[in-house]
Amino acid sequence: MIDFEPNETQRLVQQTARSFAQQHVLPEAAAIDREERFPFAQLKGLADLGLMAVNVSPELGGAGAGAVAYALAMMEVAKACASTAVTMAVTNMVGEVIAKFGTPAQAELYCPQLADGSFPAGAFALSEPEAGSDPGAMRTAARKVEGGWVIDGVKQWITSGAQAGVFVVWARTGGPGTGGISCFLVPGGAKGLSVGKHEDKMGLRGSNTSSLTFDGVAVPDDALLGDLGGGFKIAMMALDGGRIGISAQSIGIATAALEEAIAYAKDRKQFGKPIGDFQALQFMIADSRAELDASRLLCLRAATMKERGVPFSKEASMSKVYSTEAANRICNRAVQIHGGYGYIREFAAERHLRDVRVTTIYEGTSQVQRIVIARMALK
Ligand code: COS
DSSP, X not given: OOOSSOOHHHHHXXXXXXXXXXXXXXXHHHHHHXXXXXXXXXXXXXXXXXXXXXXXXXXXXXXXXXXHHHHHHHHHHHHHOHHXXXXXXXXXXXXXXXXXXXXXXXXXXXXXXXXTTSXXXXXXXXXXXXXXXXXXXXXXXXXXXXXXXXXXXXXXXXXXXXTOSEEEEEEEOSSSSGGGEEEEEEEXXXXXXXXXXXXXXXXXXXXOEEEEEEEEEEEEGGGEESSXXXXXXXXXXXXXHHHHHHHHHHHHHHHHHHHHHHHHHHHOEETTEEGGXXXXXXXXXXXXXXXXXXXXXXXXXXXXXXXXTSOOHHHHHHHHXXXXXXXXXXXXXXXXXXXXXXXXXXXXXXXXXXXXXXXXXXXXXXHHHHHHHHHHHHO
């Protein structure tokens, strides 16, 4: 059911991402983190290589390389810089959702600009201060007016909120619950849309995270994405794919952490020999190695199923919960292996641990993933 060897296209995308990430992203990663610098140049470089719309068709400006190629590219970029990777992840997700659910006019307007870097990023505006794990409780509302809609409300935790060229925005158009929610496309800089403060995060400090206030934002009728009242399902389907992306991101971060920990264990000597000669460290490395491979297999299985067009929600959640929790363990062990050097900025281990921490939280917490898995198992 799954090929373990990437095909020619997947290998090309992987190698392209690897070489760009190692040459142009990795050398800047520490400074991007330290200076909280939004990685404009790195994102434009990724766009020039087709990596901001990997799974969007070439007719819409994308690479058309599929979900597996996207996951492989995400692992490479995240290994170099997790902040750049999350911005890439959300932009890819926005392009995919517009290509899949948009009218031809909507897709032709927005997808090429997301793909070619005309927009530095796209944003996904679902969460609210009182509606995080439970987006069905959202309060942001769109009111019908002649020729369009007027949106009022507040969104929170919006990745690239300050830079996005287009926002996919969920708002209530009907009664309470998940059935009363619709989805809209709102251009960056729309009148009445203001971007709140940039959150001072533990990690992913080069990625922008902001709140958004919609104060009478007027959009035309053709800004509605998909069916009226069909917004919640669009969000869930987009998140299924997004969860594969975050799984891949966590795998990339953990790969960097483990490789650096192994190099350090071979180099650092205590008691007259490399610390990697001690079984205590060998067991940590062995556990990390096995967990990382298991994560990769779960991620590639979910991506393969998505690419084949079969239901993959459960597999995406299994991949996300397992790989992000494993990645946290792996990054934590990497700090431990580095000893005191793991706790200072001279080595990247501490950055990996800060960056990876959020992966069990965003795009659905570990607890939400377990709800999805358990519901399907018990059905
Ligand atoms: N694909 C397609 N449709 C889906 C779906 C999916 N993956 N998941 C749910 N739906 C549909 C259901 O079939 C149901 O349809 P009907 O009303 O026709 O029966 C509808 O959506 C409502 O589903 P459900 O009743 O399961 O919704 P819940 O409110 O119970 O929510 C969870 C379920 C918890 C899984 C959902 O709210 C969730 O994913 N929460 C986390 C949100 C998140 O990831 N936030 C992070 C945002 S990005 S930082």
